[in-house]
Amino acid sequence: MFNCYTYAIVIKARCRKGDLEQAFCVFDEMKEVGVDPDSYCYGALIEGLCNNNMSDFGYDVLQDCRTRSVLVDVYAYTAVIRGFCNEMKLDKAESVFLEMEKQGLVPDVYIYCALVHGYCKSRNVDKAIAIHDSMISRGIETNCVIVSCILHCLDEIGRASEVVAIFEENKQSGLLRDVVAYNIVFDSLCKLGKFDEAVGMLEELKSLHIDLDIKHYTNLISGYCLQDKPDVACSYFKEMQEQGFKPDVVAYNVLATGLFRN
Numbered sequence: 001m002f003n004c005y006t007y008a009i010v011i012k013a014r015c016r017k018g019d020l021e022q023a024f025c026v027f028d029e030m031k032e033v034g035v036d037p038d039s040y041c042y043g044a045l046i047e048g049l050c051n052n053n054m055s056d057f058g059y060d061v062l063q064d065c066r067t068r069s070v071l072v073d074v075y076a077y078t079a080v081i082r083g084f085c086n087e088m089k090l091d092k093a094e095s096v097f098l099e100m101e102k103q104g105l106v107p108d109v110y111i112y113c114a115l116v117h118g119y120c121k122s123r124n125v126d127k128a129i130a131i132h133d134s135m136i137s138r139g140i141e142t143n144c145v146i147v148s149c150i151l152h153c154l155d156e157i158g159r160a161s162e163v164v165a166i167f168e169e170n171k172q173s174g175l176l177r178d179v180v181a182y183n184i185v186f187d188s189l190c191k192l193g194k195f196d197e198a199v200g201m202l203e204e205l206k207s208l209h210i211d212l213d214i215k216h217y218t219n220l221i222s223g224y225c226l227q228d229k230p231d232v233a234c235s236y237f238k239e240m241q242e243q244g245f246k247p248d249v250v251a252y253n254v255l256a257t258g259l260f261r262n
């Protein structure tokens with residue numbers, strides 16, 4: 001006879017295939033045969049609904065848990081909050097966050113990550129930063145995913161100087177030693193016209209054994225052309241080829257436009 005754990009596995013499998021109707025059928029079946037769903041089964045169903053853009057229904061199931069006196073854990077709340085954030089229902093996500101705290105549950109880094117990502121996606125980066133600061137003040141360690149998300153949003157909305165400042169603040173900790181963060185900062189340095197610093201960033205990337213790509217070189221070529229330094233631009237165009245990168249139409253257009261301008 002199946003137990004709660006077995007039913008939860010089946011429910012998870014159905015949800016991952018997007019077959020939510022069958023997931024509910026399995027959920028109902030277990031009750032019919034006398035197996036009472038526990039928090040793990042409810043969590044599987046809640047996560048499945050939220051991962052399939054049905055977070056409102058996921059929240060309804062969570063509330064059903066509470067009315068049946070089934071323990072609702074952080075895992076279930078995380079699924080609902082992440083789901084609402086992915087669906088850009090940020091007010092609902094924060095409401096569930098506050099509700100969770102009232103229940104005495106302590107939010108973890110995954111919940112904060114979901115909220116930061118949601119607000120960055122909506123381009124409300126100041127709110128994302130405030131949430132991140134709140135997380136830090138509670139003694140929860142940040143990570144490169146969260147900080148890189150904030151950096152990317154700042155870069156996208158034209159606040160490149162803040163990107164560089166935050167990167168420098170976190171650099172010594174080793175937190176941002178990944179290709180995503182470095183690429184964002186490199187892009188910001190180019191936007192700020194700090195091409196010498198951008199070149200230094202390329203050297204750091206090499207020292208960390210992070211592979212460069214054609215975009216890095218194209219940005220430098222464009223920048224030095226804009227600074228009326230066509231010789232330097234040409235040297236990086238040559239280096240790009242020596243590194244095994246075949247110039248694309250963008251790289252050729254950038255160089256041609258720069259040479260024509262000068």
